[in-house]
Amino acid sequence: MKFRMVVVVLVIAVFGAAGCRSRVKPATAPMPPEAAPAQEVPAPVGDFAGVPEPDESIDMSDIDELNRRAQEEGWVRDAFFEYDQFALSANAREALSVSAGWLRKNPGVGLTVEGHCDERGTSQYNLALGERRAWSARQYLESLGIDSSRLRTMSFGEERPFAEGLNEAAWAKNRRAHLVLYKID
Amino acid sequence: MTIRSFVRAILPIAAALALTGNATAQTQVGVDIYGRSGAQSIRIAIPFPTLAQPVAAASVHEPFFSPLTRAIAYSEIFGIVALPPGKAPSPAVAKEAGAQLYLDLAISLSGANYVVEARLIDVGSGSAQLARRYSSSPAALTRIAHTIANDLLVHFTGKPGVFLTQIAFVSTRDTSGQRVKEVYVMDWDGSNQRRITSHKSLSLAPCWSPDGNRIVYTSFGRGSTDMYVVSRDGSSRQRIDSGVALNTSPTYSPDGSRIAFVGSQKGNTDIWVIDADGKNARRLTNDSSIESTPAWSSNGREISFTSSRSGTPQIYVMDAEGTSVRRISFDGEWNDDAVWSPDGELIAYTSGVKGFYQIRIMNVATQKTWIIAGTGSNEQPSWAPDGRSIVFQSNRSGKWQIYRVKPDGTDIVQLTNAGENTAPDWSWRIKQ
Numbered sequence: 113m114k115f116r117m118v119v120v121v122l123v124i125a126v127f128g129a130a131g132c133r134s135r136v137k138p139a140t141a142p143m144p145p146e147a148a149p150a151q152e153v154p155a156p157v158g159d160f161a162g163v164p165e166p167d168e169s170i171d172m173s174d175i176d177e178l179n180r181r182a183q184e185e186g187w188v189r190d191a192f193f194e195y196d197q198f199a200l201s202a203n204a205r206e207a208l209s210v211s212a213g214w215l216r217k218n219p220g221v222g223l224t225v226e227g228h229c230d231e232r233g234t235s236q237y238n239l240a241l242g243e244r245r246a247w248s249a250r251q252y253l254e255s256l257g258i259d260s261s262r263l264r265t266m267s268f269g270e271e272r273p274f275a276e277g278l279n280e281a282a283w284a285k286n287r288r289a290h291l292v293l294y295k296i297d
Numbered sequence: 298m299t300i301r302s303f304v305r306a307i308l309p310i311a312a313a314l315a316l317t318g319n320a321t322a323q324t325q326v327g328v329d330i331y332g333r334s335g336a337q338s339i340r341i342a343i344p345f346p347t348l349a350q351p352v353a354a355a356s357v358h359e360p361f362f363s364p365l366t367r368a369i370a371y372s373e374i375f376g377i378v379a380l381p382p383g384k385a386p387s388p389a390v391a392k393e394a395g396a397q398l399y400l401d402l403a404i405s406l407s408g409a410n411y412v413v414e415a416r417l418i419d420v421g422s423g424s425a426q427l428a429r430r431y432s433s434s435p436a437a438l439t440r441i442a443h444t445i446a447n448d449l450l451v452h453f454t455g456k457p458g459v460f461l462t463q464i465a466f467v468s469t470r471d472t473s474g475q476r477v478k479e480v481y482v483m484d485w486d487g488s489n490q491r492r493i494t495s496h497k498s499l500s501l502a503p504c505w506s507p508d509g510n511r512i513v514y515t516s517f518g519r520g521s522t523d524m525y526v527v528s529r530d531g532s533s534r535q536r537i538d539s540g541v542a543l544n545t546s547p548t549y550s551p552d553g554s555r556i557a558f559v560g561s562q563k564g565n566t567d568i569w570v571i572d573a574d575g576k577n578a579r580r581l582t583n584d585s586s587i588e589s590t591p592a593w594s595s596n597g598r599e600i601s602f603t604s605s606r607s608g609t610p611q612i613y614v615m616d617a618e619g620t621s622v623r624r625i626s627f628d629g630e631w632n633d634d635a636v637w638s639p640d641g642e643l644i645a646y647t648s649g650v651k652g653f654y655q656i657r658i659m660n661v662a663t664q665k666t667w668i669i670a671g672t673g674s675n676e677q678p679s680w681a682p683d684g685r686s687i688v689f690q691s692n693r694s695g696k697w698q699i700y701r702v703k704p705d706g707t708d709i710v711q712l713t714n715a716g717e718n719t720a721p722d723w724s725w726r727i728k729q
Contacts, residue, residue, distance in 0.1 A: 240587045
C-alpha cells in the first residue's frame with residue numbers, strides 16, 4: 113500500500129514536470145478514512161502546473177516569499193469545500209496530492225493547514241467546522257505519506273475571509289483548507 | 298396597600314406580560330412617557346437636580362441625569378411623569394401632574410468629589426421613603442446614577458436592577474481593518490466602553506465568571522487557539538492549558554467552578570469541561586459529528602450545545618455529566634449560540650431560516666418558539682441578568698454592532714458604534 117502511494121505521487125511529479133495537464137484518478141488515489149465518496153464539484157483549483165524538480169534555487173530563508181511563490185506557482189494548493197461540509201471532493205484531493213508531492217521533495221519545510229469557512233452560518237460553529245476541514249486535509253496529506261510531525265492545524269472559522277462579497281463566488285473561495293508553509297528549525 | 302407592597306404583588310404579572318408580546322398593547326396611564334406596561338408602573342417625577350455652585354448643569358446632564366432616567370425608565374417598574382414646563386418643580390406640582398413619587402436630587406462639590414443627595418418623596422403623604430447620600434470623583438458620577446437606580450429597584454422589588462452590570466464584547470475599533478479583534482467591556486447601557494486585551498491578534502467569544510471578576514475567552518495570539526482568563530480590568534491574564542486543540546466557546550458554570558468549551562482531538566470536535574483552575578479536562582460528548590457552543594442551564598445541571606449529528610447544526614441538551622442527550626431545536630436549518638435565561642425557562646439562540654439569521658427564543662417547557670425579527674443577520678444572543686433584555690450582534694446597519702432588545706422584540710437600542718462589534722456577553726450581577 114505504501115509503495116503504491118509513492119508511485120502515485122511520482123507519477124504526478126513526472127507528468128507535472130513535463131508540463132502536461134494531468135489528473136489523479138480518484139480510483140487510484142488513497143482514500144482517507146473519513147472521506148465521503150468522491151464527487152466532481154467546481155472549485156477554483158486552477159490549472160495543474162506541476163511539481164518542480166528538487167530545486168536548490170528555492171530560498172527557504174524568506175518564508176513569506178516562499179509561501180507567495182508556492183501559491184502562485186501551484187506548488188502547494190488549497191483544498192476547497194462545499195457549504196457546511198468537511199468531506200474532501202475529488203478536486204480537493206487532487207490539490208492536496210500536488211501539495212504532498214512538493215512537500216515530499218522539500219523536507220525542510222513544514223505545513224500549517226488552516227481551516228476556513230464562508231461567512232454564512234454562525235461564527236462559533238464555523239470555528240469547529242474549520243477545525244474539521246483542516247483535519248480532513250491534514251489526514252489526507254498523512255495518508256499520502258507526509259509525516260505528521262511536519263503538519264500543524266488551526267481553525268480560523270469565518271474570521272479570515274479570502275474574498276469579500278455576498279455571493280457564491282466569494283463564499284466558495286472562503287471555504288477552504290489553506291496551506292501555509294513554515295520552516296522547520 | 299403601600300406603593301411598595303403593591304409593586305411586589307404585581308411584579309410577576311408585569312414580567313409575564315412583557316414576555317407574551319402584548320406589553321405594548323396594555324392601557325397606558327396618560328402621562329407615562331416611557332413605561333411599556335404603564336398600567337402597572339409607579340408614576341415617578343424626576344426633576345433635574347438642584348445644583349450648588351460651582352456645579353454646572355452641563356457637567357451633570359450626560360454623566361448623571363441621562364443615565365439615571367434611562368435606567369429608571371428601563372426598569373418598567375417606574376413610569377416617568379413629565380412635569381409641566383414653566384413651574385418650579387415640587388412634590389405638589391408632581392402630584393398635580395399625576396405622579397405618585399418625586400425623586401428630589403441635589404448635587405454639590407466637596408473638595409474634588411461630587412456629593413449627590415437623593416430623597417424619594419411620596420407625594421401623597423409628603424414623607425421621604427428613601428434618603429441617601431452618595432459621593433464620588435467626577436469620573437464615577439455615572440456610577441452614582443446607576444447605583445441610585447439600583448437602590449430604587451431594591452426598595453420597591455427587593456432585587457437590584459442591572460445598572461451596575463457590564464457587557465463584554467469583541468471589537469475591531471482600535472485596529473485597521475478586521476485583522477485584529479480584542480476584548481472590550483462596557484456598562485449595561487453602552488457607556489464607558491474600554492479595551493481589556495492586547496494580543497494584537499484574534500480574541501473571540503468572551504464570557505464572564507459568575508462573580509463578575511474574570512472573563513474567559515479564546516485568543517489566536519500564540520499561533521494556536523487557546524483559552525485565557527483575564528480580570529475585568531485587563532490585569533492578571535492567564536492561559537488555560539486544556540491539553541486539547543481548538544478551545545473555543547468557553548463558558549463558566551453558574552457556580553464558577555468549571556468552564557465548558559469546545560475541544561478537538563485530531564479534528565474531532567466535542568464538548569469538554571475543565572476546572573476553572575485549568576485542571577482535570579474531560580470530554581462530555583463523544584461523537585464523530587461537529588459539536589460546538591456549549592451553554593450551562595441556570596442551575597448548572599444541564600448543558601446545551603450545537604451538533605451537526607442530524608445533518609445540520611441544531612441545539613441539543615444533555616445533563617452536565619454528558620448523558621441524556623436530546624435534540625431541542627426543530628425550527629430553522631442552522632441553529633447555534635443557545636443561551637439560557639436566568640430563570641431557566643427560556644433559551645435564546647441564533648436561528649437560520651432560508652439563509653437569514655434571527656434571534657429565536659424557546660420556552661423550554663413547551664418547546665414553543667418565537668423570533669425577534671430584524672433586518673440583516675442577527676446572532677449571538679446573551680441574557681441580561683434580570684432576564685428582561687437580550688443583547689445580540691446585528692449587521693443591519695451594514696456593520697456589525699451590538700443591540701439590546703426586550704424578549705418580545707420591543708425597545709431595541711444600539712449600544713456600540715465604533716468599528717465592528719460582536720460576541721456580546723452580559724455579566725451576572727457583579728458584587729461591588
